[in-house]
Amino acid sequence: MLVDLKQKSQVTIPKGFVKKLNLKVGDKLEIEEEEGKLVITPVVVVPKDQAWFYSSEWQKKEQEVDQQKKEGKIHKASSKQELFKKLGLDKV
Numbered sequence: 001m002l003v004d005l006k007q008k009s010q011v012t013i014p015k016g017f018v019k020k021l022n023l024k025v026g027d028k029l030e031i032e033e034e035e036g037k038l039v040i041t042p043v044v045v046v047p048k049d050q051a052w053f054y055s056s057e058w059q060k061k062e063q064e065v066d067q068q069k070k071e072g073k074i075h076k077a078s079s080k081q082e083l084f085k086k087l088g089l090d091k092v
Contacts (some may be wrong), residue, residue: 013040 003011010042013023021042030041062082077083084090 001014004020005011017023026043028043030043032039032041046054065074075086076090077086081090
């Protein structure tokens with residue numbers, strides 16, 4: 001699809017792409033040059049104090065917990081007393 005480069009280096013993203021990628025006004029787009037081509041990628045900017053959650057180490061742990069949930073290895077206590085009992089701390 002051809003688009004025109006306008007004043008101030010502006011380009012209009014065709015409506016079909018905007019809809020397909022669920023883009024909204026104010027979304028951030030990363031633009032990179034790869035082998036003479038422009039590659040535009042929608043991105044989400046994460047506050048620095050929350051970046052730890054998206055680290056590969058943390059996401060690996062999240063996947064492990066999800067797997068444990070599927071295998072029924074995680075239990076939910078309905079009270080503090082039940083939790084302490086399951087942890088063996090009821091006799092302390």
